[in-house]
Amino acid sequence: MISALGTGRPTLQxxxxxxxxxxxxxxxxxxxxxxxxxxxxxxxxxxxCDNLQKIGAxxxxxxTNAVFKLSExxxxxxxxxxxxxxxxxxxxLAARWRNxxxxxxxxxxxxxxxxxxxxxxxxxxxxxxxxxxxxxxTADRVxxxxxxxxxxxxxxxxxMAGQGTAVIELLEEVPDLDVLLTPVGGGGLLAGTxxxxxxxxxxxxxxxxxxxxxxxxxRSLEAGHIVGNESTNTIxxxxxxxxxxxxxxxxxELVDDxxxxxxxxxVPTMRTILERMKILVExxxxxxxxxxxxxxxxFPGKRVGIHxxxxxxxxxxxxxx
Amino acid sequence: MISALGTGRPTLQxxxxxxxxxxxxxxxxxxxxxxxxxxxxxxxxxxxCDNLQKIGAxxxxxxTNAVFKLSExxxxxxxxxxxxxxxxxxxxLAARWRNxxxxxxxxxxxxxxxxxxxxxxxxxxxxxxxxxxxxxxTADRVxxxxxxxxxxxxxxxxxMAGQGTAVIELLEEVPDLDVLLTPVGGGGLLAGTxxxxxxxxxxxxxxxxxxxxxxxxxRSLEAGHIVGNESTNTIxxxxxxxxxxxxxxxxxELVDDxxxxxxxxxVPTMRTILERMKILVExxxxxxxxxxxxxxxxFPGKRVGIHxxxxxxxxxxxxxx
Numbered sequence: 001m002i003s004a005l006g007t008g009r010p011t012l013q014x015x016x017x018x019x020x021x022x023x024x025x026x027x028x029x030x031x032x033x034x035x036x037x038x039x040x041x042x043x044x045x046x047x048x049c050d051n052l053q054k055i056g057a058x059x060x061x062x063x064t065n066a067v068f069k070l071s072e073x074x075x076x077x078x079x080x081x082x083x084x085x086x087x088x089x090x091x092x093l094a095a096r097w098r099n100x101x102x103x104x105x106x107x108x109x110x111x112x113x114x115x116x117x118x119x120x121x122x123x124x125x126x127x128x129x130x131x132x133x134x135x136x137x138t139a140d141r142v143x144x145x146x147x148x149x150x151x152x153x154x155x156x157x158x159x160m161a162g163q164g165t166a167v168i169e170l171l172e173e174v175p176d177l178d179v180l181l182t183p184v185g186g187g188g189l190l191a192g193t194x195x196x197x198x199x200x201x202x203x204x205x206x207x208x209x210x211x212x213x214x215x216x217x218x219r220s221l222e223a224g225h226i227v228g229n230e231s232t233n234t235i236x237x238x239x240x241x242x243x244x245x246x247x248x249x250x251x252x253e254l255v256d257d258x259x260x261x262x263x264x265x266x267v268p269t270m271r272t273i274l275e276r277m278k279i280l281v282e283x284x285x286x287x288x289x290x291x292x293x294x295x296x297x298x299f300p301g302k303r304v305g306i307h308x309x310x311x312x313x314x315x316x317x318x319x320x321x
Numbered sequence: 322m323i324s325a326l327g328t329g330r331p332t333l334q335x336x337x338x339x340x341x342x343x344x345x346x347x348x349x350x351x352x353x354x355x356x357x358x359x360x361x362x363x364x365x366x367x368x369x370c371d372n373l374q375k376i377g378a379x380x381x382x383x384x385t386n387a388v389f390k391l392s393e394x395x396x397x398x399x400x401x402x403x404x405x406x407x408x409x410x411x412x413x414l415a416a417r418w419r420n421x422x423x424x425x426x427x428x429x430x431x432x433x434x435x436x437x438x439x440x441x442x443x444x445x446x447x448x449x450x451x452x453x454x455x456x457x458x459t460a461d462r463v464x465x466x467x468x469x470x471x472x473x474x475x476x477x478x479x480x481m482a483g484q485g486t487a488v489i490e491l492l493e494e495v496p497d498l499d500v501l502l503t504p505v506g507g508g509g510l511l512a513g514t515x516x517x518x519x520x521x522x523x524x525x526x527x528x529x530x531x532x533x534x535x536x537x538x539x540r541s542l543e544a545g546h547i548v549g550n551e552s553t554n555t556i557x558x559x560x561x562x563x564x565x566x567x568x569x570x571x572x573x574e575l576v577d578d579x580x581x582x583x584x585x586x587x588v589p590t591m592r593t594i595l596e597r598m599k600i601l602v603e604x605x606x607x608x609x610x611x612x613x614x615x616x617x618x619x620f621p622g623k624r625v626g627i628h629x630x631x632x633x634x635x636x637x638x639x640x641x642x
Contacts, residue, residue: 275634313596315641316642
């Protein structure tokens with residue numbers, strides 16, 4: 001598979017530039033607090049609510065940065081990716097903003113609601129067999145036919161830079177943050193966050209959190225090299241992927257720790273956030289608070305930031321009663 | 322029943338003063354937009370999100386204004402109300418902010434979660450039989466014993482003035498609004514809103530919306546006097562009460578229209594808002610959008626404000642799947 005790398009490893013400077021580049025398109029999402037949840041975990045929590053972002057997820061940040069960093073010539077040929085998740089919608093919408101074509105490779109068993117969402121943003125879908133080999137072959141074929149640029153969901157430097165922009169906004173509003181908890185799947189959000197956070201405030205502890213059943217980042221960190229997941233049996237569908245070849249070295253260099261959250265607390269934590277804060281978060285976004293509630297990590301009296309990455313939930317599959 | 326009236330019918334000036342008075346305590350809630358819901362109803366909608374307000378509902382505005390308008394002497398003796406809903410929590414929290422006692426009369430069959438919430442805010446609960454006569458008698462007894470001031474949930478001028486503050490914030494952010502849709506139960510929110518809205522922008526159309534099964538405000542407007550509800554069989558539990566003796570004349574004088582929403586669209590509309598906007602709203606707060614979705618009212622191409630009054634939902638009673 002051909003993987004465009006983007007325009008070089010992000011720095012605080014390029015993440016700030018990314019922020020200026022995408023600002024006209026994205027929402028500046030609110031930082032929310034909730035005294036009753038604070039009381040449950042004995043910390044002051046600051047939720048950066050990218051579930052209220054365009055397309056309902058932070059992925060629009062990275063996709064928009066990558067799309068608008070392309071030269072006019074590259075852009076005119078369009079962009080391509082394979083994803084059945086938030087990145088597919090994000091790339092389609094960012095491409096529409098730049099008025100260029102987007103080609104999205106999706107498995108033929110992708111949920112209709114996701115297919116419709118991508119089409120609704122103007123994405124042109126090519127279906128593939130639901131396996132990694134055909135997905136890559138299909139993306140390659142689309143690239144050959146169209147000349148479109150491949151934009152990887154996370155292993156792409158301009159995508160990472162875009163994902164790092166949320167923490168700039170968070171630290172503008174809460175400069176005296178002590179700790180930041182970020183979910184980790186492919187690692188694009190965490191890598192971008194680490195570079196921005198450590199650049200702005202070196203003393204800020206940044207901790208990655210993943211579901212205990214998909215703990216590849218934790219095991220990779222311990223092993224010193226990427227160790228893939230044996231199972232992807234988690235409700236946190238956004239975090240099933242392994243950490244990437246480009247994201248992992250950044251995580252390895254800068255992260256303070258990676259911890260896990262118990263699977264059985266993810267839906268109850270979504271419900272707690274819904275009841276107390278009145279906002280809907282994806283299972284993936286419940287992971288950091290679930291780790292706190294389970295007392296796997298605790299920061300008594302500290303100011304703790306939590307990345308709420310998205311709010312795209314299939315309500316037919318989750319029950320809160 | 323003794324009913325304190327507050328300090329006189331609100332004016333735009335006293336609502337502005339109320340806003341300054343309560344600002345240090347309440348959130349300035351966001352105005353949210355959603356392009357996919359806009360497309361469903363062919364209007365530009367502006368949701369004033371008081372579900373993200375303290376205690377999860379707009380009621381904190383009126384209660385806080387009423388509590389802080391009391392003289393030192395009155396305040397020292399505390400406040401009393403009867404409510405099993407958002408006003409009870411609001412009054413308890415506002416009283417705690419002023420460091421005075423609050424006495425809340427609740428029916429003995431009130432849900433435990435609501436009892437706990439009031440206690441959590443420091444309210445002292447007296448249970449009564451679940452009927453209007455015992456509720457009033459119990460409140461009278463508490464007043465006699467304590468000297469506390471009765472703060473009615475809606476038929477109280479200072480409460481109405483507080484409820485009117487949300488529209489000041491909304492019109493600051495969206496000055497070119499064409500229409501405003503406000504749910505109507507007892508009419509406190511609508512009355513305060515009407516005075517503020519018509520004071521700031523006389524051309525703004527303000528329309529009250531109620532569930533079709535609890536259409537007392539509509540029928541009262543048609544009859545020219547208060548006509549009570551024969552049934553309260555709606556899931557919109559915040560809108561079951563009849564319009565009040567103090568709120569109705571204001572509504573009668575200033576409202577442009579009162580319309581109803583179909584009962585069967587309330588939960589689906591809550592779900593639409595949850596899926597598209599990622600926020601949880603009470604059934605009562607789904608009523609205005611449900612009226613638009615049902616095409617009972619429509620404002621093609623117009624800028625339409627919608628009051629989201631609260632987000633306190635018993636998730637054990639409502640299913641979205």
